Amino acid sequence: MPLTKQEWLALEKKAHELRRLCLDTTYWAGSAHIGGGMSSMDMLTVLYHKYLNLDVENPNWEDRDRFILSKGHAGVALASVLVDYGWNDPEQLKTFNHSNSKMGIHLDSNKVIGVDASTGSLGHGLPIALGTALAARVLGKDYKTYCILGDGECDEGSNWEAAMAASHFKATNLISFVDRNKCMIDGPTEEVMKLEPFADKWRAFGFIVKEVDGHNFKELCEAIDFALANETDSPVMIIANTIKGAGVDFMEDNYLWHYGAIDEEKYNKAIESLEAYYEARKARAEKEGE
Amino acid sequence: MAGGMTYTAADSVNFSTAEYYGKVLVELGAEHPEIVALTADLGKSTKIGMFGQAYPDRFFNVGIAEQNMFGMAAGMAKAGLVPFLSTFSVFASLRSADQLQTDICYQNVNAKIIATHAGTSFGQAGSTHHAINDMAVARAMPNLTVICPADGMETVNAVRAAYETPGPFYIRINRGFDRVLYPSSDYGFEVGKAVTLKEGTDLTIIACGSCAFQALQAANFLENADGLKVRVLNMHTIKPIDREAILKAVSDTRRIITVEDHNVVGGLGSAVAEVVIESGKGCAFKQLGIPDQFAPIGLHEDIMSILGIDSNGIIDAVREVMGKDFELDDDWDDEV
Numbered sequence: 340m341p342l343t344k345q346e347w348l349a350l351e352k353k354a355h356e357l358r359r360l361c362l363d364t365t366y367w368a369g370s371a372h373i374g375g376g377m378s379s380m381d382m383l384t385v386l387y388h389k390y391l392n393l394d395v396e397n398p399n400w401e402d403r404d405r406f407i408l409s410k411g412h413a414g415v416a417l418a419s420v421l422v423d424y425g426w427n428d429p430e431q432l433k434t435f436n437h438s439n440s441k442m443g444i445h446l447d448s449n450k451v452i453g454v455d456a457s458t459g460s461l462g463h464g465l466p467i468a469l470g471t472a473l474a475a476r477v478l479g480k481d482y483k484t485y486c487i488l489g490d491g492e493c494d495e496g497s498n499w500e501a502a503m504a505a506s507h508f509k510a511t512n513l514i515s516f517v518d519r520n521k522c523m524i525d526g527p528t529e530e531v532m533k534l535e536p537f538a539d540k541w542r543a544f545g546f547i548v549k550e551v552d553g554h555n556f557k558e559l560c561e562a563i564d565f566a567l568a569n570e571t572d573s574p575v576m577i578i579a580n581t582i583k584g585a586g587v588d589f590m591e592d593n594y595l596w597h598y599g600a601i602d603e604e605k606y607n608k609a610i611e612s613l614e615a616y617y618e619a620r621k622a623r624a625e626k627e628g629e
Numbered sequence: 630m631a632g633g634m635t636y637t638a639a640d641s642v643n644f645s646t647a648e649y650y651g652k653v654l655v656e657l658g659a660e661h662p663e664i665v666a667l668t669a670d671l672g673k674s675t676k677i678g679m680f681g682q683a684y685p686d687r688f689f690n691v692g693i694a695e696q697n698m699f700g701m702a703a704g705m706a707k708a709g710l711v712p713f714l715s716t717f718s719v720f721a722s723l724r725s726a727d728q729l730q731t732d733i734c735y736q737n738v739n740a741k742i743i744a745t746h747a748g749t750s751f752g753q754a755g756s757t758h759h760a761i762n763d764m765a766v767a768r769a770m771p772n773l774t775v776i777c778p779a780d781g782m783e784t785v786n787a788v789r790a791a792y793e794t795p796g797p798f799y800i801r802i803n804r805g806f807d808r809v810l811y812p813s814s815d816y817g818f819e820v821g822k823a824v825t826l827k828e829g830t831d832l833t834i835i836a837c838g839s840c841a842f843q844a845l846q847a848a849n850f851l852e853n854a855d856g857l858k859v860r861v862l863n864m865h866t867i868k869p870i871d872r873e874a875i876l877k878a879v880s881d882t883r884r885i886i887t888v889e890d891h892n893v894v895g896g897l898g899s900a901v902a903e904v905v906i907e908s909g910k911g912c913a914f915k916q917l918g919i920p921d922q923f924a925p926i927g928l929h930e931d932i933m934s935i936l937g938i939d940s941n942g943i944i945d946a947v948r949e950v951m952g953k954d955f956e957l958d959d960d961w962d963d964e965v
Contacts, residue, residue: 401708401709405707405708407704447735448707448736449736449737455707456703456704456707456732456736457731457732457735457736459731460727460731462696463700463727463728463731463732465700466696466697466698466699466700466701466703466704466728466732467700467701467703467704467707467732468704469697469700469701469704470700470701470702470703470704470705470706470707470708470712471704471705471707471708472704473689473701473704473705474665474704474705474707474708474709474710475708477665477686477687477705477710478663478708478709478710484704496696497694497696497697497700497728500691500692500694500696500697501697501700501701503692503694503697504691504692504694504697504701507692508689
C-alpha cells in the first residue's frame, strides 16, 4: 500500500514530536548521542508507527515483530520512541544517563520495556536479529525482525559473518537498514575506514539492496514494502542515506556531534531549528504526497 | 536426576566424552522441540552434528564464524528457543568473548555453550587449540554457570542439568576418551555441589575435569604407600563454587591441593583460593595446573604428565605439602 499524503503528514508530525523528545532527553541528560539518534529517527518513526506489529497492552507478545537497534548508542532516540509508545514511564527520560537510572546510553533489554536486544558493543545487532528471524522459522511464526545498523559499525567483521549467514539461510523475514550518515567518532566514514562501494558489498554477500533517502518517508515506505513483498530467497538491506543530527542545523553532517552536550542556549537554538525543519518536511509531504 | 537413559561405564569403551554429549542432546531434542543447535564448522568434532542429523531443521552450521553464532543464539533464546552451541573451548571463550558476555550473559538468556577440546586435550594441535584460560574468562562473566565435567558420565548429567536450569551455561569437555571416573551416570549429580570421591582427613585434593580421575588414583596410591588419608573432591562446578565443601576441607584437613587442566591463574585453583582466603581460616595450599605459560605440544596424557597434573605429579605435590610445617613460621606473630 503506497503511503498516502495523510499518513505521510502524520509520520512527519510524529517524527517531529520524537525529535523534540530526543532533544529534551539529551538536554535533561546533559549530553547524549544525539547526532546518530536524529539520523535514525525517521526509520524508527516509520517502523514503530506504520510497520511493526506490536501489542501496546502486551510488550512481550510472543508473535510481535522484533526490532533490534544494532547501533545501540542511538538509545537516546529509541528510548524516546519507547516512552512515547507508552511502554515506559515518561519520567524515566528525565533520568536518562543519570546514576542508577534504568536508562543508560545503551539500553538494557532487561530494564527498558520494548528493547529486544541489549546492544552497544558494535557488530552485535545483525547476528542477534538473524537468530530472532531464524527462530520464527523454527517456531512456525510469521513475525518479522527489523534491524538498524550504523554505517561506521559495518567495519566490524561480525556483521559480515551475519550477512553471509542471513543470505545462506535465506532469512527473508529479516529486514535490515544501515543508517548511512557517513560519520563516525573520529571523522567521516570514508576517511576513517572506507566503506564504499558499500551497496556492492551487501550485494556481494547475497542481499537485495535498496538505497533511499532516510529522511523521506515515501522512499522508506517503498523500500520496506518492497522487502515485505520480497519473494526471492535473498534478504533485503535498505541503505538509508541520512544526515547526522538531521533537523538540528548546527549538528547536521558534523561528525563531532556523534556525542554532544547541550546547554540552554544550544537547546533553544535546536528547538528553533527543529521547527523550521518540520515546516520544510511538511511542505515536501504536501507537495509530493498523493 | 534428569530423565533419559542411564549410561554406564561399559559404554565408555565405545563413546568419547563428546559422543555422550551428542547422544544426550539428541535425547533432549526428542523431548523438547524448542532446543536448537548451532556450530561453527565443528559439527563432527564436537558431536553436536549428531543433533543435526536427527533434527536438521533445528540445526544451524554457521561456518567458521563464532561471533555470529553467539549472537544468533542470543536472538534465538530471546525468541523462546533453547540454543546449544558447540565449538572448541578456546574459540568459545576467546574468539567470541564479547558476544558471550554481552549477548548471552548480560542479557541472561537461556543459551547453553558446550565447549569441547578443553584444556590441553587437543594436545598435538598446540597452543592455538589449547583452552588454558577459558574457565577464567567464563568465571568472570556474571550470570554464567561454569562446569568442567570429569568424564562422559558427568557430561551426561551436566548437559541435562544445563537444559533443566534456566540461564546461560558454559560446559567444557575434553576431546577424545576420558578415563572413566564414574561407573554410571546415576550417582547424584547436582550443579554447584562437589562430589566426594574419597573421604580423608590429612589433606584434600580438589580437582575438576580429567584431573579428578588422576586425583583419585593418587589418593588411593598414597593410602597404600604412605598411609595417608587424602580426601578427593570432584569440583565439577567452577561457578557457583561449592563453598561449603571447601570450608569443610579447610577445617577438616587444613591442607588443600587444587588440580586442573587450565592455567593456575583464574581457574579452579583461584576460585578455591578466593573462598579459603575470605574465610579467614588459614590452610596449606598448593595449585597444580598450567603454570601461567603456554603448554607444550603432545598427547594429552603426556602433557598432563609434563605439567604434573597426572597422578604421579599429584602424589609428589601431596608429599611436599604433607612435609610442610605450615603452622610454624618465625616471621609470623599472630599476637599482633
